[in-house]
Amino acid sequence: MPANRPTKLAVIGSGLMGTALARAFAAAGHEVAVWNRTHAKAQAVSGGTHAFEDLREAVSGRELVIVSLSNYAACTELFASPSISAALTGTTLVQLTSGSPSDARSGAEWAQAHGVNYLDAAILAYPSFVATDYATVFYAGPRALFERHREALQAIAMNSVYVAEAIGSAATLDCAILEAYYGGSLAVLHAAAMCKAEGLDPKLFFAQKHSFLGLISVTADAAQGMVERDDFTGDQCSLNTHVAAIEHIVRLSRDARISARFPLELLANYRRALGAGLGEQELPAVFRTLAQD
Numbered sequence: 347m348p349a350n351r352p353t354k355l356a357v358i359g360s361g362l363m364g365t366a367l368a369r370a371f372a373a374a375g376h377e378v379a380v381w382n383r384t385h386a387k388a389q390a391v392s393g394g395t396h397a398f399e400d401l402r403e404a405v406s407g408r409e410l411v412i413v414s415l416s417n418y419a420a421c422t423e424l425f426a427s428p429s430i431s432a433a434l435t436g437t438t439l440v441q442l443t444s445g446s447p448s449d450a451r452s453g454a455e456w457a458q459a460h461g462v463n464y465l466d467a468a469i470l471a472y473p474s475f476v477a478t479d480y481a482t483v484f485y486a487g488p489r490a491l492f493e494r495h496r497e498a499l500q501a502i503a504m505n506s507v508y509v510a511e512a513i514g515s516a517a518t519l520d521c522a523i524l525e526a527y528y529g530g531s532l533a534v535l536h537a538a539a540m541c542k543a544e545g546l547d548p549k550l551f552f553a554q555k556h557s558f559l560g561l562i563s564v565t566a567d568a569a570q571g572m573v574e575r576d577d578f579t580g581d582q583c584s585l586n587t588h589v590a591a592i593e594h595i596v597r598l599s600r601d602a603r604i605s606a607r608f609p610l611e612l613l614a615n616y617r618r619a620l621g622a623g624l625g626e627q628e629l630p631a632v633f634r635t636l637a638q639d
Contacts, residue, residue, distance in 0.1 A: 357381075362473040371395075378394070436461060446517060466513045536608045565629060580627070616632060
């Protein structure tokens with residue numbers, strides 16, 4: 347859908363994500379400059395974008411500059427040149443490079459020192475999901491700045507979520523969601539490996555995904571209230587019982603001669619909660635033991 351007000355913007359980085367972002371902006375009717383260290387990659391973006399060989403020319407006069415690089419170090423190196431920082435003065439930099447909250451705060455400090463408006467952003471999507479209902483982008487920074495550019499930014503994700511003004515909050519939420527995703531995915535794959543090792547077709551386990559996803563959802567809902575109240579008492583299932591169940595998983599893994607590293611790590615964390623005297627409380631009580639290493 348064409349943009350109501352076309353925006354002059356630049357996308358820095360022409361990897362898989364940067365390419366998807368640039369094409370989505372162009373498809374929405376925006377004037378899109380693209381730049382990549384390897385110029386041929388910028389040229390290959392096409393899709394109505396304009397490839398620049400000179401970074402200063404690519405960002406000069408742009409209302410928005412979207413950065414999607416491999417890491418923050420690459421960004422720091424690019425923007426170290428006085429001519430580049432001068433060209434960015436007054437523009438809005440949207441940092442979509444993956445990193446930690448401290449990376450985002452360092453980027454904001456640089457931007458403030460050089461008169462550059464700054465939004466810390468994190469995209470929760472594969473490149474193929476950009477500009478679809480499956481894409482979500484989290485933003486942090488001045489709310490007025492986000493609102494000023496919301497319409498243009500929705501070209502890459504209609505679900506553009508403002509998190510908070512504190513720089514780093516978008517990266518924090520992104521890391522939290524990814525930890526749940528990666529941890530959950532590893533658990534699912536280990537569970538499938540247990541089934542296969544015991545001669546049970548893993549497809550029978552995968553067919554029960556709504557069972558374990560439902561349990562996670564119920565636990566997350568309960569944990570939210572318990573964390574807010576700092577009260578983990580309940581009458582559903584004690585940590586003692588959960589630890590006994592994890593011990594069975596460890597035994598199964600060892601008996602089946604598959605890796606027991608993952609369930610052992612789970613067991614160590616849950617037993618730590620028992621050692622803190624939380625055995626009679628509900629599963630979310632483990633939260634209390636995670637504030638310190």
